[in-house]
Amino acid sequence: MIMDTKTKARYAARARIIKAMAHPTRLLIVDQLAQREHCVCELRDLVGDDISTVSRHLSILKNAGIIEDEKRGTQVYYSLRVPCVLNFFGCVENVLKQNAKEQLRVID
Amino acid sequence: MIMDTKTKARYAARARIIKAMAHPTRLLIVDQLAQREHCVCELRDLVGDDISTVSRHLSILKNAGIIEDEKRGTQVYYSLRVPCVLNFFGCVENVLKQNAKEQLRVID
DNA sequence: CATCTATTTGGCTATTTTGCCAAATATAAA
DNA sequence: TTTATATTTGGCAAAATAGCCAAATAGATG
Numbered sequence A, B: 001m002i003m004d005t006k007t008k009a010r011y012a013a014r015a016r017i018i019k020a021m022a023h024p025t026r027l028l029i030v031d032q033l034a035q036r037e038h039c040v041c042e043l044r045d046l047v048g049d050d051i052s053t054v055s056r057h058l059s060i061l062k063n064a065g066i067i068e069d070e071k072r073g074t075q076v077y078y079s080l081r082v083p084c085v086l087n088f089f090g091c092v093e094n095v096l097k098q099n100a101k102e103q104l105r106v107i108d
Numbered sequence C: 001c002a003t004c005t006a007t008t009t010g011g012c013t014a015t016t017t018t019g020c021c022a023a024a025t026a027t028a029a030a
Numbered sequence D: 001t002t003t004a005t006a007t008t009t010g011g012c013a014a015a016a017t018a019g020c021c022a023a024a025t026a027g028a029t030g
Helices: A005-021 A024-035 A038-048 A051-064 A083-107 B007-021 B025-036 B039-049 B051-064 B081-105
Strands: A067-072 A075-080 B067-072 B074-079
Touching: A005 A024, A005 B007, A005 B025, A005 B081, A024 A038, A024 A051, A024 A067, A024 A075, A024 A083, A024 B007, A038 A051, A038 B051, A051 A067, A051 A075, A067 B039, A075 A083, A083 B007, A083 B081, B007 B025, B007 B051, B025 B039, B025 B051, B025 B067, B025 B074, B025 B081, B039 B051, B039 B074, B051 B067, B051 B074, B074 B081
Parallel strands: none
Antiparallel strands: A067 A075, B067 B074
């Protein structure tokens, strides 16, 4: 009972979105943008990486449709396009907490 | 205003969880396990990949704490440990729908 | 126009991820 | 014990990702 092409494509599309979130720096960026829009240089200061690296992370998130940009003068401001991605954090914390509990249980 | 080590570690931990989900096959597996537990060979039939590949995907999900396993006889049954990951799907569909809308808008 | 600042992109290397095959392991059954 | 089935693991090669530097681009300002 192998998957048809259409179903496969659907999962691939979903994975692309999630993959865009699957990086520490990009999670931090999303977290920051949840509060307010930021320009690239502000995010570089927060992240501490080379600005070209930050720009690449931003383009990955933008490409996935998670954030959007607006150029104002010489700066580019990024903001969260789909706030529901913030719901990920709650569940992720949940998983981490469960894992920690399990760790304790194993050690005992 | 660069990040401290602790904060960095927190985002890294979160990213590890999300990365475990960031693959089409693994999303399919999570989706299936949401309905009921499955043994590896059932999942292999659904996925269509080599069984060693499926096993590796399962170990990644298990390692992240998203699924758990139980050996019964010669088979290993996997089940969802943290159902809240299913909430991801709703938001991901949301993003995909928004992206499609934007596509339409651009074409017009 | 020349220059400055902010951002993106090309190009490169190092690292990680993927997926297969073959071999190892574990349990059940003959 | 031998055999068969289910699963995991080692090892490899191909592909994708990450992050840096340097160069290109774009807008603002003198």
